[in-house]
Amino acid sequence: MSDKKQHLYLVDGSAYIFRAYHRLPPLTNPQGTPVGAVYGYTTMLWKLADDLDAADGPTHLAVILDKDSKSFRNDIYPEYKANRPPPPEDLRPQFPLIRDATRAFSLPCIEEQGLEADDLIASYAREAQRKGWDVTIVSSDKDLMQLVGEENGANGSGRIDMLDTMKSQRIYLDEVHEKFGVTPDLVGDVLALMGDSVDNIPGIYGVGPKTATKLIAEHGSLTAALDSAPDMKKSKLKERLLEGREAAELSRVLVTLKEDCDLPVAIEDMALGKIPEGPLVEFLQTHGFTSLLKRLGAGTGSPERANNLNPAKADKNGDKGSVEGNRQPLSEMPQVDRSAYETVQTLERLQEWTRRATAARLVAVDTETSSLDAMQADLVGVSLALGPNDACYIPLAHGGTDLLAEKPDQVAMADAIAALKPMLEDDAVLKVFQNGKYDLNVLERSGISVSPIEDTMVMSFDLDAGRGEGMSAKGIGGHGMDELSERHLGHTPLSFKEICGTGKKAIPFGEVPLGRATEYAAEDADVTLRLYRMLKPRLSEEGGTSIYERVDRPLIPVVAAMEREGIKVDRARLAKLSEEFAGETARLEKEIHEVAGEEFSVGSPKQLGEILFEKMGFKGGRKGKSGAYSTDHATLEKLSSDPEAAAITKKVLEWRHLSKLKSTYTDALQAQINPYTGRVHTSYSLVGAQTGRLSSTDPNLQNIPIRTPIGRQIREAFVPEDGNVLLAADYSQIELRLAAHMADVGTLKEAFANGEDIHSRTATEMFGEVTRDTRARAKTINFAILYGISRWGLAGRLEVEPDEAQAMIDTYFQRFPGIQRYISETLTSVGERGYSETLFGRKTWFPRIKSKNQAERQGSERAAINAPIQGTSADIIKRAMARMLPALRDAGLKDVRMLLQVHDELVFELPERDVAAASPIIERVMAEAALPSVTLDVPLAIDIGTGASWDAAH
DNA sequence: ACGATCACG
């Protein structure tokens, strides 16, 4: 410790609390005061203080706050920060609590009248730097990036870097350069040119980061850049630089940090030591931060390390705890206590648990398996939870890999299945899962048809789709258990990684020692039950019951069954295609190298860009943030109009096409064939797409090629079993039909009622005649409407001037009255309520709809215009899916299997003899899927085809 | 881990 270099951490407390407020749930303490942001702040301080012994951790630490919203900058420029809206109502009472929290940690908390936190941070950082200390500024404020700098042995000064604790990112010279394109000492000059709309720093109108960086990098300083203006050639930029000189100079003053403030506390007095527990305990108790209290009790380490040491204790649960679905306030729910869980190792104990579960009529269930792929996973164990901390783990296939080690005592698999099956299949016992589709498939493969079920992941999706942004586990989109537990329970469960490790060192769950396995597995069931108690009452309170009960919950077993069915693919056919594509790409690659005059990796956009635009000198320019040349399809297509360029770009386009097909489809699909079933089983995510659509992974069967003849060959490899055919049924133009209904557009409704070709009708309305060209344009415009139109976007697509695009939009609005009203009403409503809604009541939240960042806000607006339409379409096909097999079975058709869903299409496999009987039923179920909840003004038309391959069925 | 690219509705 003594020889460790002094390292001062300066925490920008004010900035942190704003960010924490927007990222964390609106928790309240037992007194009803909102404390979400305070909680986030407390955990951050904890983490920092805990790093005391870490190599790069703090030896000294202080928190710096803004005293109030005014500072000396307001004297210079009264409008400074005048655009800032007042802080949200439920954030305001949290400001003083930040000071309480800091004091509770016995940390210095510094604020000065007339100074902003940034100035104090700058002054302290410089002071420490002069003394040769290292400094870390805990903030992500771009103004503070001016301070970043390296150690200088010559004058004995220390280094300064930054730490963004929310993104867990260190910000050093490279990061600053990446953001501003200049060294930290020039950041202030760049900021002065570009201004800042949030802080109301004027900058120079029309100059953004790109131009500002370019000017400063070129001229070396703000003054030099401004001085160069008179000599520039005539341009808008020149005018603005000349006009804006004064504003830029004012801005330069405003963004300059005051580095010579008086320092109210000496930096030596900021030494970080062991934190006294008394005040901290009191603070944590006052605000009900019980998970942190628990951590404290367990020592200073992380809760995981501390708690894992307890072996599971057997048999200490009586019949306690009620299990009704009433939400318990967080403060009344006992903390997770992993030592309370039981490891069930005898049939008698297992029977006792199933007896209690049956009596309780509500049980949370989780399965542990040997693989993430439900279609290959073997059951390793089952956990049950009946109440908080009243949970158990039943190991079933632990040990065995290491032949020398003794296998732990466990209930025989067959006995366990027999004991669990009656309870899991009992109609009177509700089984709660987190992502139940997975467990359903695993258990079904063990001969158990679980029903009825609830699913906390789907509940969360139906309540909060679009809300948990930034967090993203693959296909789970902020609705994974760890995130939900964090968000709703303030509790961090053991992570799978901690238990099983990652990468090469990962062990299968069956090799985890029973004590640890129980803590992990039973906790998952425990947490699932707790989440159920939080989320279930919210559904009815917040209007989510309808979409959950009528659309998504019934779909879970249906989609699970589709995944188990899988689809047959013709491996030999794919192999042959792979070979063909390999030959073609090799030939093209050689030719491309010849034209280029050197060998390079065609698959590297970077290398290709350099060949095309530097070595060969074609025009096409840079774009994109990374500064790399764009070489996407549109760019290369455009380049191909130059015959000389076409000699290489045509070949590259073809190479890309084939190599995409090979790597993503013909090769990958063969590898995805399940060795036991000989079929390909995709996994659908019920919560992957914000709008309510399904998504498909491993493999994605929702993006199998169809648009090119070569690509379609891949569809020919999707085939039925002998004696069967594939049947594809798709909704025709469903989104446009829904738009016509929802925006109440008479002309469009009439056209659909008459069975007209909708793009042709649009062409007639827009251009007066139908030709190939006008129909294509009309089609583009129709889609533009669905996606939330902008004149620039449409202009780009149609290759016309923005003015002309605007004229077309005007004509469209005029010809189809209702569209414009739909758009404005949708945006007003989303602006007021924060979410959009489908005809079936599915909500999608748009937290960025009021963003001050124009691009961000407009992006949200376009998504908000589209979401009700895309989402209603998703609701309709989901309802059709849930009704489909029962309807077919009622008609005596029990051999029809539903295999795939592709947003507006369902794919079936059925005996050839059943086609005639099944087709009208499939058509009717799909066409009537909105009924009786919603009666549409337009008919839903269904196209049906059958064939010996998916391609042939279209 | 991330951006670029491209497959689908």
Next chain:
DNA sequence: GACGTACGTGATCGTA
């Protein structure tokens, strides 16, 4: 010539 230029996804590759 500005922050950006159509909605929703997932897989693969090259590169940092």
